[in-house]
């Protein structure tokens with residue numbers, strides 16, 4: 001998730017209860033193949049702990065997808081990011097689902113649902129790069145069930161491209177996140193998969209709040225996997241079979257946030273990421289505290305990680321008084 005699941009948060013969640021597969025935030029291929037490369041590359045930063053990790057890409061130009069896919073598969077990006085011993089990404093995922101207005105206006109992500117020519121060129125560009133270097137390197141697509149209306153012909157099209165995996169968010173782009181995800185539709189796509197391309201793994205996504213719920217849905221619709229996004233905002237142990245989060249004390253929650261902020265400060269030493277991106281997480285950890293509103297306001301107004309750490313330390317001390 002953009003500005004959420006960077007290497008720092010992936011490590012925090014991984015230490016709580018790791019998912020079976022991690023994804024990077026989506027990274028723009030046109031930016032990566034421009035002068036903006038160094039800045040964008042940081043979005044792909046990872047550590048040996050976050051494995052297997054799939055690099056998610058988006059953009060407009062097939063040629064830039066081709067070049068980027070090559071650099072992912074041959075390990076150039078991983079090396080450039082300082083990873084050693086041949087450590088690399090485990091796959092490439094193409095984002096064809098983001099409903100952001102600016103992104104759609106530019107004809108990218110979910111807009112590709114209604115532009116099959118470009119969507120096909122993009123998938124083939126990535127597959128060509130992969131085949132030239134390592135034909136076994138997985139290529140997948142994450143998408144929605146339609147742009148403005150539900151359109152299952154989109155999946156007929158995607159399944160013809162013999163992807164390794166297809167993640168389906170059970171809403172149209174127009175629906176954003178305003179209506180419940182339609183898992184029956186995800187089940188329909190799985191049935192299409194059985195006929196059209198049995199080797200493509202089908203992953204369902206939308207509104208899953210814990211592992212048990214995810215496993216039930218996977219069983220009900222005979223899916224190969226479940227993707228959880230916003231569930232991490234409610235429980236950093238969301239991937240665990242039995243989350244201890246409900247029983248976490250206020251001190252333990254502050255300690256986990258402190259760990260998060262310290263790792264953020266250590267990882268992004270040169271302001272590669274604004275401290276303000278931490279505000280997205282404040283509510284995860286700071287809940288059900290005395291004076292919670294005031295505390296969150298102070299935390300969210302902090303401009304430096306040191307300031308945040310001081311506030312958290314003071315709060316922790318006041319709780320043990």
Ligand SMILES: Cc1cc2nc3c(=O)[nH]c(=O)nc-3n(C[C@H](O)[C@H](O)[C@H](O)COP(=O)(O)O)c2cc1C
Pocket residue numbers: 001002003004024025026056095097142169205206207208227228229230231
């Ligand atoms: C803040 C935010 C950022 C997101 N960024 C991405 C992204 O970079 N790539 C992606 O595939 N989906 C992204 N998504 C969508 C989620 O992955 C997921 O499809 C959606 O939230 C529905 O699943 P959920 O109910 O489990 O969250 C983002 C969602 C949110 C809320």
